[in-house]
Amino acid sequence: MSNWFSESLYNSISQKFEIKKTLFEGRSDFQDVLLFENDRFGKMMALDGIVQTSTSDEHCYHEMLIHVPFFFHGNVQRVLIIGGGDGGTLREALKHKTITYAKMVEIDGLVVEQCKKHLPEISCGAFDDPRTDLLIGDGVKYMAETSDMYDVIIVDSSDPVGPNTDLFGESFYKNCKKRLNQNGILITQNGVPFLQPTELKESCAFFKSFFQDASAYLTAVPAYYGGYMALGWATDNTALRKTPLETIKERFEASEVSTRFYTPELNISSFMHPKFIKELIDAS
């Protein structure tokens, strides 16, 4: 008998994956943690029944989270990652030679531990990089209490269920803003607009109420079901997104960053939205 994992994110639809081999199954203080192998997607992780990452398509997400803001900014030295337990976002940030300090605040130590053990091809040693400062703790609490400043803050969260609800709230975003340097950028995981329109709309509404430039850009991650995924963008520097493609290309060349998904053109085109997504952003 074959054994399948069916995602429990939505009613009336689901994606399912045949489990070739279970790598880990357990419960942390926060959530159910499942790691398994699938013939098409490679190694996968699900938390509370929702797919979080796979070794075959994680670059479609992690590269876009990091390189779009980093190349628009041009000189990111201090980055903060909230969440991101698999280490993929951290890995992409550390590819940038400009980075001197990468703080990561992940609530679930078991996720980091199991990902280091079973998904080392995602973190690629990022947790051992001397620039990395990993805190196992609550990102919401950290943002409320810290006095550290950052050039880019990445909210690499799960969906707004379980331990992550507050990562989509107004006071959390306000605290992020306080911790951004001049030219600083806040980037957030904002769900799949076709199936989660409210998530994008609400976050954009918060961003607009206290940032000069608020929008979202797009990627498509096969294991995040439902077409395009939106990544939230918020900054007070309205010039950043007007950076010409030629400049982005020069920065990309100079950075020597290697990618599998990202290209400099995507820095521009990922902000060109299908009409129904543009309307969600504009309506907020």
Added chain:
Amino acid sequence: MSNWFSESLYNSISQKFEIKKTLFEGRSDFQDVLLFENDRFGKMMALDGIVQTSTSDEHCYHEMLIHVPFFFHGNVQRVLIIGGGDGGTLREALKHKTITYAKMVEIDGLVVEQCKKHLPEISCGAFDDPRTDLLIGDGVKYMAETSDMYDVIIVDSSDPVGPNTDLFGESFYKNCKKRLNQNGILITQNGVPFLQPTELKESCAFFKSFFQDASAYLTAVPAYYGGYMALGWATDNTALRKTPLETIKERFEASEVSTRFYTPELNISSFMHPKFIKELIDAS
């Protein structure tokens, strides 16, 4: 007990939809035909166990198939659609006032009949438009025998299984080329590159061998599982894709075409590929 439809397109992964109500279930001379209602996707059609369309996301596909080539071309008068039994592609083509003749060749009369009956919100009366000339017949045979000429040919096919295999073959594409007017464009459904890389690679290789400009552009259709979907692009006029955005915007305004997904910016950005897709197109 709830009743679910599980797609049979791939091994080891699947998407599934709860069937709220079955609208039609039967077998034509060519394939199994299933129409049903789902709470999230609305009305859906599956052929031989593979999702073909849904009323909630069909515009992400049909609008991009038509408006990208039409607005790059600028004056499409005669269009040929191979396949497209639900009528959505035909509907989008007929939105253009420039169209004087729209030929559609669909192999499966039962699909057209059942879609007219159960999915009228997709065809929106397109089959009754005086400019429409519907032929129930084999598109491969039609292309080999016809002497009619077209400005744009759209291959709106299912995946290359069942009755559609020849719609992805070299001799079919060659016959399409023969039937294109000057400035003519061939557009094809080319699958989901993440899960069907060979489909894109092979079609692009054929296009390159006998068209001056061969590429693919992208959309993301939630019910076509796996992230981005590729639409093949082939023409002998290498200037078409260099049309400036301002011109596309002017044409779009003048056309009075209304859309839910398409925007003029997508005419440009949909050709900006993630690296792994660019490599598939370039390698072919």
